[in-house]
Amino acid sequence: MKTQQAKPARYVMVIDVDRCNGCGNCMVGCAVENNVSVPPADALANRGLTWMKVYRVGNDRPFPDHQTVCLPIPCQHCDHAPCIHVCPVTAVQRDEQTGIVGQIPERCMGCRYCMAACPYHARYFNWFTPVWPAGMEKTLNPDVGTRMRGVAEKCNFCHGRLDRARERAAAEGRRQLDPGDYVPACAEACPTGAIRFGDALDERSGMKDLLAAPETFRLLESLGTEPKVYYQSRHAWVRQVGRSRLARVRGFETPAGEGVTHG
């Protein structure tokens, strides 16, 4: 019997920077969904895990002409991901069926080459054995395993949700997912609708128009990494910062793992 194969997808995220109010819901929603652990209280600030991190970006003009926007940065799921090429144990893989760049913690040996290679500083290292306060293990997401100390981890577009969506679709006799079947936790938690997500190859998702909009841009485009996380802003200075001057963003300039204490 010939098996009908699901069509390939190209999942993309479009973040409307002008809509983001910096509430941090995306960070919390992500951490809850993916069982991201809480480091010890005395840990250095940048030794924590934030698969999705919101940065504040200013236009460097004096008050009151100063403008600030919030820039949420998850893993960019690059088509030409540097982290894939540098991993010596193939713990990072790009799924050809979805375009999602996944991390396989069981294979990771903790060399952190991927962190050094990632120009978006979107990879994090488990410096500590993940521990939750007594009783709180009961609140962990059963669809996502916890990671151990000594491995790198990052956003995977909530792959557990993709699996659930596929299971639901299969139970309904569908091979293809409909738009809205699969939405990452950050997009779902965003109260302003700033984060939109969908299959760019599916006309019904509306992503094609968003990607073609003149205010759409990608971070550090000149590197040629071809990220699948897109941003939108009507402010030219925001687009300029995102495209080529990301290193100026406060907090972004410090590579993860270097010793900077929090206040």
Place this chain on the structure above:
Amino acid sequence: MSVTRRCFLKFTCGAAAGTLISPLPWKLLDDAAIWTQNGSWVAQTPRGPVSSLFSTCTLCGAGCGLRLRQVGSDTVSVQGVSGHPVSQGALCPAGLGLAQILHHPARVRGAMKRDRSATAPWHPMDTTSAYAEVGRKLAELRAAGRSGEIAILDLRPGRSLSVLYRNFLATAGAGRYLTLPDGRQDAATALAELAGVPRHAPGYDFAHAGAVISFGAPVFDGWCGAGPAPGLIPATGGTRPVVVQASSNASPTTNLADVWLPLRPGTETALALGLAHLLRTEWTLPFTEEPWPGYNDQVSQHTPRRVADITGLSPALLQTTARSLSGRGPVLAVGGGAPGAGPLGQAEELAIWALNLTLGNLGQAGGVVFRPDLPWSEAAPVPGGTTSLREVPDGSLDLLLVDGSLPDSPVSQALLRRKMRPQSGLIVGLSAFTVGPVAEADLILPAAGPGEWLQDVTAQALAPRTSYALARADAGLPAFAAHPAAILERLARTADFPTPASCGPDRHEEVVTDRLQSLLSQGTGHLVSPDGTTRTPVNRVASLRTFRKALLAGDCWIAPPAPARPVDGLHLTGGARPLFETVAAAAPGRLVSESADPSACPVTLMFDGQVGIAGGGALPPVVNKLRRESNFLPAVDAARVNPDFARQNGWHAGQPLTLTTKRGAWPVTLVLDETVQPGVVLLPAGPGPTGLGDPDDLRTHIIDICSGTDDPVWRVGPAALRKV
């Protein structure tokens, strides 16, 4: 055949090399990796049947819809519900981490006591002894005819539990029922004090407004619940009202607003009067009636030039703004203050209400609507009366029971202590956490947390629609905690009050049932499903049982839209003239920059804090984690100052400075921030990085140590900064 040394070596090396190119070592490595990641030291995720259900959040009074995902009976995640009739799918960071809160390490797991000092450590106490101690005190006060010195501070009035608080005070004798001052509630009260119109609660109808003038209210940042105010974020391709944000410092709301008016701190009254002046001249509004004597004179005097002198805004900007509002439909002026930055003063609120009157939007769609009342009386008689905590005479209370709800705004701890008798006053918290006003308690009785007992949620102040919802008890009550009503009943029995059952859990159930019956009997409004897809008229609901079942399943009762009640004029009540004098007095501005320390640089002290978090914990660990690990929220001792202002004074980032106010001096660390107005120092309000209500947490007491608690308008005040 003999085995030579050479043969042996060849075989061994060959076997080793062959093994290396076989799958065996790699399989072993893979298994070892899997084993190390599934050992007993790695946290295991729960296993069991997965289900999902709907409920209502009770962390604050906004009543956001929740979708709970459960494994067995344990909630593993909380999400907003898209299309929810109240929250429209939004949820705040604390709400997203709601499942963790009940397992918070700082959860009160038994009675605790400490010496009469908010900085003293807590000591565990036998629960029976704790009840006996409080009961003995209650009995003594009652026997001595001093039951007027018993009070309950209800942090969220209007619930069924509030009725039981009142019953408890009634059975105690002459106890007092107290509420906390709240900016949004104060705004509604200001209108109530002006005229006879607002016998019905006012609400802001953002969804039908053409433009919104916000006087510092963070309308895009959780001011009316999580996320933007309903109607201010349209669907893709839709439109929203034009938003003019008047605030001294930049914020997420100013970033998302169409126009930002960066006025000087404390000059909102002048701006409101000036806009009224401009609207009359630019729009030639047919406004003839004077809301109160002298108002029209004040408006006439507040020409663009005068307002520019006071506010620091250019006359051209004011005129352009006024013109830009014309022809857009209803224009709504919004006050109320910000939870993190403090409430506006009464004068500012009155000036804003008068501006709404000038705009002609009172009682109109897209303006200030007057919501129908709920069909029950909120005001069960309390012998000792109902009042705001601030109005209680100092040193007049001997026993204060503090409700365990989490407040929306930072609370003055010193204000609470000042109301108690100096030596004997006892503050008792009925709470699951040592946060908010309970942080000032002397003794804590462990109460159930969110989701552990059935609660009802009514529409919060200034919401456009009246609503009612139930928050189910899906988490189950832990052995160490008690239903708040059970605590009241046990205290009443211990103190030999006449009718202890009138404030017990059974009575609570009856009150909820009575309320449902009242809604059902009234027969108006709709029962709306959590995702907003199904609307059932209440008069078609078959029975009380069906109604209750639907509400427990996450449905919401929503009242019909507020009827248009145009208000032509506000008629003065007895105290209105003094009220107007406060407006006139505040018009020149509240900016007080006299130096508390002549040797230091005078600055204007302001506060800010994230909405939904500013009021205090208990914050889920995941929220605390992100607050610590992102560079998004300022550190505990961060004094944010404009870089140019810092440069003028020879300060640099990270420099330790001393902040001086009339209440003392405190060490701070300088943080340069271009969003802060020159001359202003911005301090973070709300809980510190742990969010646990630690006694030494500077932010817990920031309002007290940096601002005068006598002044209800703590959002702006004089201070000085100097080098250490």
